[in-house]
Amino acid sequence: MFERRKNGETIPSLAKAFNVQESNIKYLIALIKKHGYNILRENKNRAYSKDFKLQTINRILINHESINSVAIDIGLTSSGILDNWLSKFKENGYNVVENKKGRKPKSMTKLKKNDKVLSEQDKIKQLEEENLYLKAENEYFKKIESSSSRKEAKREEKVKIIAELRAKYPFKTLLKIAGISKSVYYYYIGKKDIDEKNKDIIEKIKEIYYANKGRYGYRRVTLELKNQGFNINHKKVQRLMKKFNLQSIIRKKRKYSSYKGRIGKIADNHIKRNFEATAPNQKWFTDVTEFNLRGEKLYLSPILDAYGRYIVSYDISRSANLEQINHMLNLAFKENENYENLIFHSDQGWQYQHYSYQEKLKEKKITQSMSRKGNSLDNGLMECFFGLLKLEMFYEQEEKYKTLEELKEAIEDYIYYYNNKRIKEKLKGLTPASYRSQSLLVS
Structure with a gap:
């Protein structure tokens, strides 16, 4: 099929010849093209770990990559396999389901042809059981040492490790190693599963985490839970998120600077790192940041209002030029409001040193303000916004964007x-738009 496609035969023709859907033909061709023919044989006996499945699922739920592209990338013979992982992941409360491989042992009755054969089999079985016991014992005591600083572990700890x-390992073996009875084990299991009562909260935390593409840490998740009527302590949310490995993304710094020396008038610093405002349109901030996608670049120029940290307007361009800045200003001023007391x-x-930019601000009676040379913290609000933006939708995610568009x-x-x-959190659990709207309604 692959060779026939290489020779120019159309997908519809191949689908008809092999009596297979066109989408399946396209998938197999893309798979073979990426991995070669061997991938079809290798997949027959291939096993996937829990961590591997979770990383793959996160590419779809958090990075929003397509199921087909991810399935091809990791070498699955069908995208339906990945679709099945996702379904079971959601059905199991956002937990990976592991399929236990291997056949059930055959009945030993077939081996009872003579006592000699049975005796040899018994010896092998005994050695295997002893080996398994030693492995279980070793792993059990390692967990005991890491979970308890005391010489004598509590029964609750022993039960948790057995679970x-x-x-x-065999249940009876673990009970023997721990030195507790079956009835004691089931007493503590039935008595309290520390997070069983938190089942609804855990599901809601996972829902919020994945809906926001992994961008929320425990503080913001706590706020969203409270917005939805759940009264919960942030420390509990932190513990549950850590338990289920729901970590927010790590921040990186931006590097782009539009400074090219003194080419026009430098304005005084009227902000002096006082970033707070009591109403909209008192203090605006702007800057330009660069996105480098495999050598091709985009430039973002936004205006951020200090009140609620709301983005008033923005422009995205392939060139950081004056036209971009003018377009951003025109969008910001389209409401024809009074900006007389605004510091920009x-x-x-x-x-921002350019004559035409400064004239536009003068026309609106806006006070221009500039950071001191080499003091990036003077424009800290924009620095924070750019860091957050790239952290949550760009860094470590570049591969999912195929084009600048x-x-x-x-x-x-x-x-x-x-x-x-x-x-x-600073806006008491509101979004920038909601916070801004409240002020405008009151005024």
Whole structure:
């Protein structure tokens, strides 16, 4: 089939010849093209670990990669396999389901042809059991040492470890090693599963985490839970998120700077790192940041209002030029509001020193403010926003954007999400848009 496709035969023709759906033909061709013919044989006996499945599922739920592209990338013979992983993952409360491989042992009755054969089999079985016992004992005591600083572990700890190891070792063996009876084990299991009562909370935490593409840490998840009517302590949320490995993404720093020396008038610093505002349109901040996608670049120029950290307007361009800045200003001023008491802060980038930019601000009676040279913290609000933006939708995710157009759409989607969906602890669990709207309604 692959060779016939290479020779120019169409997909519909191949689908008809092999009596297979066109989508399956396309999938197999893409799979073989990436991995070669051997992938079809290798997959027959291939096993996948729990961690591997979880990483793969996160590529779809958090990074929003397509099922087909991920399935091809990891070499699955069918995207249906990955679809099945996802279904079971969600059905099992956002937990990976592991299939136990191997056949059930055959009845020993067939071996009872003579006592000599049975005796040899018994010896082998005895050695295997002893070996398994030693492995179980070793792993059990390692867990005891790591879970308890005391010489004598509590029964609850022993029960918890037995419950963890039951999938690997015989139940009776574990009870013997721990030195507790079956009735004691079931008493403590029935008495209290520490997180059984938190089942609904755990499901809601996972739902919030995945809905926000892994961008929320425990503090913001706690706020969202409270917004939805759950009264819960942030320490409990932190513990549960750690238990289920729901970690927010690690921040990186931006590197782009638009400073090109003194080419125009440098304004005074009127902000002086006082980033708070009591109403909208008192303090605005702007800057330009660069997105480098495999050598191709996009530039984002937004305006951020200090009140609620709301993005007033923005422009995305392939070139960091004056036209981009003018377009951003025109979008911000389209409401024809009074900006007489507004302070507009930026760094000393060449765009903000330009005569035409400064004249536009004067026309609106806006006070221009600039950071001191080499003091990036003077424009700290924009630094924080750019760091957050790239952390949550760009860093370590570049591969999912095939073109600059896809990246541009993702930036636009994120800014909408940031303004309208992403709650902030400082705003008492509101989004920037909701917080801003409240003030405008009151005024």
